Amino acid sequence: MNPEHRRIAAKYLADKWRWKPLEYVFWLAALAAVWLLPSHHLILNEIMITGLFAMSLDLILGYAGIASLGHAAFFGLGAYTAGIFAIRVTGDPLLGLALAGFASAGLGFVTSFLVLRGVDLARLMVTLGVALVLGEIANQLTWLTGGADGLQGVTIAPILGKFEFDIFGRTAYVYSLIVSFLLFLIARRLVISPFGLSLRTIRDNPLRASAIGTPVDRRLIAIYTVAAAYAGIAGALLAQTTQFVSLDVIALHRSADVLLMLVIGGTGYLYGGFVGALIFKGLQDVISSWTPQYWTFWIGLILVILVLIGRDRMNLAVATGLARLRGKPAPRPRTIVGDR
Amino acid sequence: MLTILFDGIAYGMVLFVLACGLSITLGLMNFVNLAHGVFAMAGGYASAILMNRAGVPFLATLPFAFLIPAAFGLVLERTLYQRLYNRPHLDQVLFTIGLIFMSIAAVDYIMGSQPQLITLPEWLRGRVDVFGVQIGLYRSFIIVVCSVLVVALQMILTKTRFGAQLRAAVDDQRVARGLGINTSLVFAATFAFGSGLAGLGGALGAEILGLDPTFPFKFLIYFMIVVTVGGTSSLTGPFFASLLLGVADVAGKYYVPSLGAFVIYTVMIVVLVFRPHGLFVRAR
Amino acid sequence: MxxxxxxxxxxxxxxxxxxxxxxxxxxxxxxxxxxxxxxxxxxxxxxxxxxxxxxxxxxxxxxxxxxxxxxxxxxxxxxxLVRTFQINQLFAGMTPLETIGVAVSERMGHGGDWWRPAGGSPEVIDEIVDIATRFHLTDVLEERTSSLAYGKQRLLEIAVAFACKxxxxxxxxxxxxxxxxxxxxxxxxxxxxxxxxxxxxxxxxxxxxxxxxxxxxxxxxxxxxxxxxxxxxxxxxxxxxxxxxxxxxx
Known part of the structure; x- marks a missing residue:
């Protein structure tokens, strides 16, 4: 064996999991915002939570190729679980977070069997259907969920008994940032592992994945369950930091919005969800300041253009631009974590 | 009881006229057009504007409710849709959601967010008593019109040259092309026609379904249920699915308001999982 | 026998x-x-x-x-019991290195391992390079499969199967x-x-x-x-x- 080939191969694989400069920039910027943008903590908190939610969708769409139009089912279940738990049992946020994660993971596991078969359209409709059913349940169980009025009177105890939630959203943002970062670290490990690699083979070609000995169904069930847990925790964060849960958390437009954000930010590199959430909420903020309530027009337009140009080509252009910025020749299309 | 059945059938008929265009585009071009409701909305608004601003009587607005969305559909198909025929479903879904967003905001901007009112002519208002059953006149009108449409559609599909070409293209595009059928033209014509039908459905149904800028999103789920449950290989599947959905929805809302939507969505999931090609399609 | x-x-x-x-x-x-x-x-x-x-x-x-x-x-x-396909069934978005690697780690029973990075163990890398050498793929290890010449894709098609031992x-x-x-x-x-x-x-x-x-x-x-x-x-x-x-x- 040629040792040179071995060295190249080892380096290539090691490069895949090394932290890139932009990744440090991203998380340091998010941290710096705690001190630098004190008046924006409420919106930053929302962006962070939405970004985490979109990242959970990236795990199934970007890595495993499962398109979902009902991912808010898990977000909503997590939010309601955390809210109801806080009202009826205890206001401890971490316990609520864990419980919400488990509840959504459970739902994810059960419904994963529905998305195993079928093509894109069937999956889109089934996931949409699950979210609709769940939304209908939340709407009807008024005694538990508050129905259309929403869940009132959620009070959350200080985190670890020390850090109280303030009206400026500072604690909330730091809390969401830390939780999101920890979950991101786990997800990052997961997508560069052999498990993560095998998900990408399933996304690219399930027939061959099975022909090299990959238990396709099990892998899909596993990642769908994990993604559901992530979405549930994101929902719980929203319930805890806003101390309110309404039917909005599970509505169709939330599933659609999160899909849009992820697509705008780019799939298959974990940061797409956060970037998309930032762009989406930022645009919403800017555009609605000059055309209030019509801002969806522009989001729609962006989406139409994005699809017409081609999502892959768009991502490639951005990656090339970034490489050029750093003064390096633009190499092959490669993204930050893993590969597309 | 019979009144509810009657109302449900009328409702289902409108759903069918609204959704059958979608079923054909999905079956023919394998294109998931979530923005189908936009064309229905266009028809509804065309009718409402002509009636309320120009004073055109309701019935006279109906041809326009067909033609305007059809023209609109033709332009969009030629310029945008046809570029996406071979893309993954997800891209098509994203694209058409984008169109929905744009249309909702645009209609809201131009017409305002309030619901549009359709004034029915005197002779279509009210109910009559037939053997003890309360029958709405407008609903009878809808049933008659839609039945005529269904029969006409079936005739077009089975008896005309265009229908034969369309069926050939649905069966196998490559073979159809080999037979000298201009599939691109068939696609465009079908898309325009389906859009026109949706517009007509939007105008006819405005009284029952309501009409405001959120229409494309509100009824999206109903269209998709009709198509997924009915299948896309024929018109009869979506037709029965529409009737079933219409009756189930009206009856559900009347008898078990707390369970109605729940049952419909659950049925959709079950059908999708066990009969992915539709309830009325024989398993292949 | x-x-x-x-x-x-x-x-x-x-x-x-x-x-x-x-x-x-x-x-x-x-x-x-x-x-x-x-x-x-x-x-x-x-x-x-x-x-x-x-x-x-x-x-x-x-x-x-x-x-x-x-x-x-x-x-x-x-x-x-492993097969190859008459029409290439490869992973378009991945490199030959990753493609062979995923087959190797799946065979070694690491496929469900979600905590260690892929290719972290020397024996996996050794085997990837071994197989790549055998199938004349060492010069294209880091290229996207979809951009490989057809002949190389055909070699990869067999190499993946071979990686399953x-x-x-x-x-x-x-x-x-x-x-x-x-x-x-x-x-x-x-x-x-x-x-x-x-x-x-x-x-x-x-x-x-x-x-x-x-x-x-x-x-x-x-x-x-x-x-x-x-x-x-x-x-x-x-x-x-x-x-x-x-x-x-x-």
Missing amino acids: TPALETIGLVKRFGGLVATDNVSFRLEQGARHALIGPNGAGKTTFVNLLTGVLAPSDGQILLQGEDVTQLRPDLRVKRG PRVLLLDEPAAGVPEADRHELLSTVAALPRDVSVLLIEHDMDLVFSFAERISVLVNGALFTEGTVAEISTDPRVRAVYLGESVDE
């Missing part, structure tokens, strides 16, 4: 159509065996039955003497569509497959069959028509009539 792979009375019906008709077939240990037959003879169905993509209507499949008739496709692979390898028209210039490279790798791998070659190309195989089975209308050595089959007038006659015209 126990055959590497054996079918006993294998039947597959699609409605009224019998696609595989009572096939009893033996692939000996270390065999170089070819399965030929005219188009529509049921070769693809037979392969799909062997690999578990289709469930047989009747009959048994034995792998190294053990009944695998009811086993899931991925578990058959784990037991050493097959004991029985089903090669489905390995040279299909490969340009003349790259053919030699491909055929030499096939010829150099280790002797402890039993190979079943499903093939149209008679030159390849005669140069590679030691035994030949002929499938006609879903049933085994005849079987024999290369010399027997190539001189059998009945085979000529049903099969070779057609193929010479190609």
Whole structure:
């Protein structure tokens, strides 16, 4: 064996999991915002939570190729679980977070069997259907969920008994940032592992994945369950930091919005969800300041253009631009974590 | 009881006229057009504007409710849709959601967010008593019109040259092309026609379904249920699915308001999982 | 000796159509065996039955003497029954390095490992490079599979299967569509497959069959028509009539 080939191969694989400069920039910027943008903590908190939610969708769409139009089912279940738990049992946020994660993971596991078969359209409709059913349940169980009025009177105890939630959203943002970062670290490990690699083979070609000995169904069930847990925790964060849960958390437009954000930010590199959430909420903020309530027009337009140009080509252009910025020749299309 | 059945059938008929265009585009071009409701909305608004601003009587607005969305559909198909025929479903879904967003905001901007009112002519208002059953006149009108449409559609599909070409293209595009059928033209014509039908459905149904800028999103789920449950290989599947959905929805809302939507969505999931090609399609 | 792979009375019906008709077939240990037959003879169905993509209507499949008739496709692979595809089935967005790597780690039982980075262990890397060298892929290890030349993709197609450490390898028209210039490279790798791998070659190309195989089975209308050595089959007038006659015209 040629040792040179071995060295190249080892380096290539090691490069895949090394932290890139932009990744440090991203998380340091998010941290710096705690001190630098004190008046924006409420919106930053929302962006962070939405970004985490979109990242959970990236795990199934970007890595495993499962398109979902009902991912808010898990977000909503997590939010309601955390809210109801806080009202009826205890206001401890971490316990609520864990419980919400488990509840959504459970739902994810059960419904994963529905998305195993079928093509894109069937999956889109089934996931949409699950979210609709769940939304209908939340709407009807008024005694538990508050129905259309929403869940009132959620009070959350200080985190670890020390850090109280303030009206400026500072604690909330730091809390969401830390939780999101920890979950991101786990997800990052997961997508560069052999498990993560095998998900990408399933996304690219399930027939061959099975022909090299990959238990396709099990892998899909596993990642769908994990993604559901992530979405549930994101929902719980929203319930805890806003101390309110309404039917909005599970509505169709939330599933659609999160899909849009992820697509705008780019799939298959974990940061797409956060970037998309930032762009989406930022645009919403800017555009609605000059055309209030019509801002969806522009989001729609962006989406139409994005699809017409081609999502892959768009991502490639951005990656090339970034490489050029750093003064390096633009190499092959490669993204930050893993590969597309 | 019979009144509810009657109302449900009328409702289902409108759903069918609204959704059958979608079923054909999905079956023919394998294109998931979530923005189908936009064309229905266009028809509804065309009718409402002509009636309320120009004073055109309701019935006279109906041809326009067909033609305007059809023209609109033709332009969009030629310029945008046809570029996406071979893309993954997800891209098509994203694209058409984008169109929905744009249309909702645009209609809201131009017409305002309030619901549009359709004034029915005197002779279509009210109910009559037939053997003890309360029958709405407008609903009878809808049933008659839609039945005529269904029969006409079936005739077009089975008896005309265009229908034969369309069926050939649905069966196998490559073979159809080999037979000298201009599939691109068939696609465009079908898309325009389906859009026109949706517009007509939007105008006819405005009284029952309501009409405001959120229409494309509100009824999206109903269209998709009709198509997924009915299948896309024929018109009869979506037709029965529409009737079933219409009756189930009206009856559900009347008898078990707390369970109605729940049952419909659950049925959709079950059908999708066990009969992915539709309830009325024989398993292949 | 126990055959590497054996079918006993294998039947597959699609409605009224019998696609595989009572096939009893033996692939000996270390065999170089070819399965030929005219188009529509049921070769693809037979392969799909062997690999578990289709469930047989009747009959048994034995792998190294053990009944695998009811086993899931991925578990058959784990037991050493691996196939390649006539039309490339690769992972377009991944590099050959990753593609081979995923097969290697799946075989080593690391496939469900979600905590350690892929390629973290030296033996995985060693094996990837080993296989890449064997299949002439070292110069394209870091390129996207979709941008590889067709001949290289064809090599990768076999390399992935080889990475699963097959004991029985089903090669489905390995040279299909490969340009003349790259053919030699491909055929030499096939010829150099280790002797402890039993190979079943499903093939149209008679030159390849005669140069590679030691035994030949002929499938006609879903049933085994005849079987024999290369010399027997190539001189059998009945085979000529049903099969070779057609193929010479190609």
